[in-house]
Every structure is written in C-alpha cells, then in structure tokens.
Amino acid sequence: MFLFLAMSSLWLGPGLACGSFAPRPTPTPPSITQAADAAAPTAVGDGSAPADSTPIPIIATNTPLPVATPTFTPTTVPGTALAAGQPARVTAPNGLNMRNLPSTNGTLLVRLGTGQKIDITDGPTTADGFTWWELDDGQGTVGWAAEGDGDTEWLSPRIGEPQPVNRTPRVGDRVIVTTELGQQLTIRALPGVDAPLVTRVDNGAQFTIQAGPQSAAGFTWFQIRNDSGTLEGWAADGDGTTRWLSPLE
Secondary structure, three states, X not given: OHHXXXXXXHHHHHHHHHOOOOOOOOOOOOOHHHHHHHHOOOOOOOOOOOOOOOOOOOOOOOOOOOOOOOOOOOOOOOOOOOOOOOEEEEOOOOOEEEEOOOOOOOOEEEEEOOOOEEEEEEEEEEEOOEEEEXXXXXXXXXXXXXXXXXXXXXXXXXXXOOOEOOOOXXXXXXXXXXXXXXXXXXXXXXXXXXXXXXXXXXXXXXXXXXXXXXXXXXEEEEEEEOOOOXXXXXXXXXXXXXXXXXXXX
C-alpha cells in the first residue's frame, strides 16, 4: 500500500510542477509588410486621418542654362566695298571735290586728283542725293566726298597696283616722270631754270623725293634721287597743265 502511494506521488509530482502537457503555440513570424509598417515612423497628420507616410520620390532634373547666341558682324573684305578704316582710290575722271561737310553746300577744301589713294575715316551718310564718305588725303586734310553720281564711280575700293596720281609730291614719295611722250625732264643742281644742268631723264623714270617744295622761276621744285643714289638733283613738278613728277600710289 505504501509502495503504491509512493509511486503515485512520483507520477503526479511532475504534473503539478510543470502544469498541463498542452503543447505551446508556435509563434508566427510577422509578414514582410507588417514588419515594414511597424518599422516605419508614425507620421503626424491634421487629426482627421493618418498622414500618408509614403516617401515622395525626389527626381533631379538638369535644366540646361540658356546659351547666349554670338552676334556675327560681317567684316568687309578690303577691295570689295567702300568701308570706314579702309583705303580707296579716286576714280573720278576730272578729280574729286573734298568738302568740310557731307553736302554739296559744304565748303570746298581741296580737289583730289584722279588716281589718288586716300583713307576712309567715316561714313557712309546720305545727303543731297549722294552717298558721302569722310576721307583723309594723307596730307593733313580730312573732309567729305561723294562716292559717285549713280552712273560714274568716283571712289573705288579697288586699289590695284601702284599708279601715278595727279597730286603734289611730298617728301618720301616714290615718283615717276610723266612728261609728254618724247619729252625729257631736266634735273638741275639747284631749284631754278638758271641752275647748273645735271642731266635729263626720260618719261617713266622713277625717283624718291628727298626735299621740297621750293618755288623758283614760276615753278615748284623737288629734290629727287634714284634708287642707286648715283643721280640726285632738283626738278620742277609741272607747268600747271601737265604734271612732270607724279607720286606712285
């Protein structure tokens, strides 16, 4: 009897100590969605409904900056058109009037010789039915002259090769003898028709002006020298009708 009670106690003892033998429920891991919701911070809304906690994607955009379009200013090619800052040649058959204003009423400053090379300093401007340009004749005179009358070109951008021009020589000019065909130019030791004769030269001979002008015996004289330096003397530049010494431009 005692033995039976003892064994009964051993049988019931573990049961009282451990409780019932009902199996414990196996924990179910939260779903990925639930885990993400639990980990997301709680957004504060306006009190009427939960604020949307979905992050707003930030999309970077590269907006190109406006690029300034360069302004192209065409440059006149020398020899193709008249333009300020470029040379020109007088092509008026009887010379060209240079005036103090771009107008036919302007004061006459000088008459430019046919073939003369000048520099354009300003223009164009239109007045009295003509197109005018400001010119520098290279001898200290600056004034205005018309480029033509619509039929005849008085100023040309085409310079071409150096040619004799009908103007008074100046020191440093390259000159060519332009006497009438068959005539020679007299060169003397000093200015004057009574000065000692040095030599006579043919039409087409070229020299460089060394000094002058000097007035004597009704003529204007210039000292000239050839390229080799073997010939030097004084010669008159013309008789008022024909120019005997013409600058090359």
